[in-house]
Every structure is written in C-alpha cells, then in structure tokens.
Amino acid sequence: MHELAMATSMVEAIIDTAEKNDAIKITQAVLDVGELTMLNPEQLRFMMDVIREDTIFEDAEIIINMIPIEIECDKCGFKGKSKTDENMDHLMAVATCPKCDNTRINIIEGRECSIKTIKIEKEDEEDA
Ligand SMILES: [Zn+2]
Incomplete structure (x- = not known):
C-alpha cells in the first residue's frame, strides 16, 4: 500500500517537527504531492x-496540493508540463516530451511528496 507508507511517514514527520517546536497542538498542515508519486490524495487523506487519531495532529486541517509534472527535454529544450492528462495510468506517457516525443x-517537478507548512499552537508563552 503506497498511500499507507506515505501517510505514515508524513504524519510522523509532521508530529516530529511540531514537537521540536514545542507545539501543544497542530492546527494545519499543507502538503505538496507530485502527480508522479501516483498517490491518490483522497486515500492519502483518509x-x-x-493514523493521526489521538495525537496532537488530530484536529488539524490538512491541505493537499497536487503538483503537476514538469519536464525538461534534452533534445528540443522544451520545458513545461508533460502529457499527463491523456493517460495518468501510464507512466510511459509521463516520460515523453510533448513536442518531439523524445x-x-x-x-524537474512532480516527483516529490513533501510537507510544505505546518501551523502549530504553543503553550501561551506570549500571554505569560
Ligand atoms: Zn523535446
């Protein structure tokens, strides 16, 4: 299960980062998920x-940004989106230059799955 492994490591990394910053609660997490990761955002979210039940991450809002695949062609110098819309099930369609079929x-983009930002709540140090 691709999504499960990714969800586990994401949740662990988010909680770990929050705890290192003295968070008592996480309120929001923004994730960048590249289309090439072939992750289903709904499954990932689910x-x-x-996984995050009974953690400080439990009530946070999760925002998932899908990052489109961008390529750079060695042959014709094309730089931009690949031909993903036609056939997302096919990795081969992704790895072809739309201009010269190279x-x-x-x-250059779309392979990553990363945590972009996390919003946390700390103990009331400001009011103290
Ligand atoms: Zn090309």
Whole structure:
C-alpha cells in the first residue's frame, strides 16, 4: 500500500517537527504531492486521518496540493508540463516530451511528496 507508507511517514514527520517546536497542538498542515508519486490524495487523506487519531495532529486541517509534472527535454529544450492528462495510468506517457516525443527527458517537478507548512499552537508563552 503506497498511500499507507506515505501517510505514515508524513504524519510522523509532521508530529516530529511540531514537537521540536514545542507545539501543544497542530492546527494545519499543507502538503505538496507530485502527480508522479501516483498517490491518490483522497486515500492519502483518509489514511492520515486514521493514523493521526489521538495525537496532537488530530484536529488539524490538512491541505493537499497536487503538483503537476514538469519536464525538461534534452533534445528540443522544451520545458513545461508533460502529457499527463491523456493517460495518468501510464507512466510511459509521463516520460515523453510533448513536442518531439523524445523519451530522454528530465523530470524537474512532480516527483516529490513533501510537507510544505505546518501551523502549530504553543503553550501561551506570549500571554505569560
Ligand atoms: Zn523535446
């Protein structure tokens, strides 16, 4: 289960970061999920909900940004979105230059799955 492994490591990383910053509660987490990761955002969200139960992350809002795949072509110099819309089930469609059909392309965006921002609540140090 691709999503489960990713959800687990995301939740762990978010809680870990929050705790290192003395959080008592996490209020929001923004995630960047590249389309090339082939993660289903709804499944990812669902699994994170299960994993984060009874943690400081429990009530936080989770925002998932899907990052489109961007490529750079060695041959014609094309830089931009790949032909993903046609066939997302096919990884081969992703790895082709839309301009010259070259398959030796560099993927410059869309491969990552990362935590962008986390909003936390700390103990009332400001009021103290
Ligand atoms: Zn090209």
